[in-house]
Amino acid sequence: MKTGTTTRKLVAIGAALTLALTLAPTAASAANYKESDYPKAVMTYRAHPAGFNDAAEVTTPGPRCSITTTVVSAGGVRVSVRNELASLVRELLARTKQMGYTMEAASTGGYNCRYIGGTTTPSNHAYGRAVDINWNQNPHSYTFRSTIPPAVVKMWMNAGFYWGGHYAKHDTMHFEYVGAKSAIGTYYKKLTGQSVPTPPTPPAATETSFPSLKQGSTNTAAVRTLQYGLTARGYSLTADGVFGAKTKAALVKFQKAKGLAADGIAGAKTWPAVLPTVKSGSTGAAVKALQTELRAAGYSLTVDGSFGAKTKAAVVAYQKAQRLTADGIVGAKTWGSLVD
Ligand SMILES: [Zn+2]
Structure with missing residues (x-):
């Protein structure tokens, strides 16, 4: 009995050491948080939020995607997202960096017209609404692992994004916009206190003058x-x-x-x-x-x-x-x- 207990203890220590060694590279660069450190989900996950034309924009087989995207450069990384989300994502990435979280350009990305691995269902990333941050540190796994500070996650959640850490199979790298298309401007304003910047409008082309008419006018x-x-x-x-x-x-x-x-x-x-x-x-x-x-x-x-x-x-x-x-x-x- 005594021997058996010792053996089990040694196995347990061995497993702990293996785990510690696995975590060592990331633990050196960023803290690992527990699931309980994070706020609970506030929005219901929806694959097809209101106002987007998903069925027409992402078709199969392929998949084929006809979404217009923008490359957003902010916070030290570059991600592609659908045009409507560009300003919001730019702000979120910049603020994520400002909050002290370092994003790695090589393991951070957005739009990707592909299937979910092993299925013929288009990936969430095919719609240009999802961003993955530091996938090496924040794996898609039943074992919860995340280096993203809870305050950063909360900020994204408050901006209309569902956090993959809340999935049963945690995807802590993953942030996906699940708000209505029409709400993007509201989220942007909530985050920044300002309206979504619009491209400079050309000077008003509208003339508001009246023609001069008199007897015989042919207008x-x-x-x-x-x-x-x-x-x-x-x-x-x-x-x-x-x-x-x-x-x-x-x-x-x-x-x-x-x-x-x-x-x-x-x-x-x-x-x-x-x-x-x-x-x-x-x-x-x-x-x-x-x-x-x-x-x-x-x-x-x-x-x-x-x-x-x-x-x-x-x-x-x-x-x-x-x-x-x-x-x-x-x-x-x-x-x-x-x-x-
Ligand atoms: Zn993702």
């Missing part, structure tokens, strides 16, 4: 809008796009009533006075003018003079495209942009 579309506008102001006209004597007479009357120069010319001052601000719930000739202009700009709408949800959606889309304030309210600037 049919603009004349029609003017006629709708005058009708909305109580000077009933047929919106036929022909600037004749009747349109001129109505315009002069309107200008007099408004204290404008009564020259019968629709210019920079007259236009904003003619066209009222229209928004959800507005009805009548001014809305018909708007709908006609939006149709000319390529938006599919019925000209019914009723500013409903479809009209609003078209206005917002137009405003966004023209880099105007996208509030769905059509005032002088949006009118000026629409009327050419």
Whole structure:
């Protein structure tokens, strides 16, 4: 019995020594943490988070991936991730380094269009949402091993990433974005206090000036809008796009009533006075003018003079495209942009 106990003890010591020797190289460069040192998972793992077009972007066999990626250089490493995540991952890598954790360029990576080993399931890395940090120190294993400081893991978790250390088969190197695509900006702002930097926008191409129209003008579309506008102001006209004597007479009357120069010319001052601000719930000739202009700009709408949800959606889309304030309210600037 005594002998047996001694033998078992020796075996145990031997195993401990082997383990110590295995750990020695990494233990020298970074601390090893216990599973209980880390915060519990706060997000549910989801392979296909909301808003991404995974089924179309990663297809098999192959797999084939059609994701646009960006190489992010930060914190001493370079990883590829899908474009939308580039700013967020750049910040996380930089902050990981600032927090004192050294990432090895040779064992840190991101996007990889491949299958999970031994399967025909695309790897999480095929979607460009996953980053592996120091895979030599943080193995994919049922035995928990991690050199990543818990505060670093917490930071990534707070930024919408699921940590592989929380899998049953721990993958402590692995951080995977599982938030909605639409939430990336929110996570970035939470992390940095700033909005996601956008590429510098070119100077606004939008012109918001009105054309100058007078009797005989052949700018049919603009004349029609003017006629709708005058009708909305109580000077009933047929919106036929022909600037004749009747349109001129109505315009002069309107200008007099408004204290404008009564020259019968629709210019920079007259236009904003003619066209009222229209928004959800507005009805009548001014809305018909708007709908006609939006149709000319390529938006599919019925000209019914009723500013409903479809009209609003078209206005917002137009405003966004023209880099105007996208509030769905059509005032002088949006009118000026629409009327050419
Ligand atoms: Zn991974």
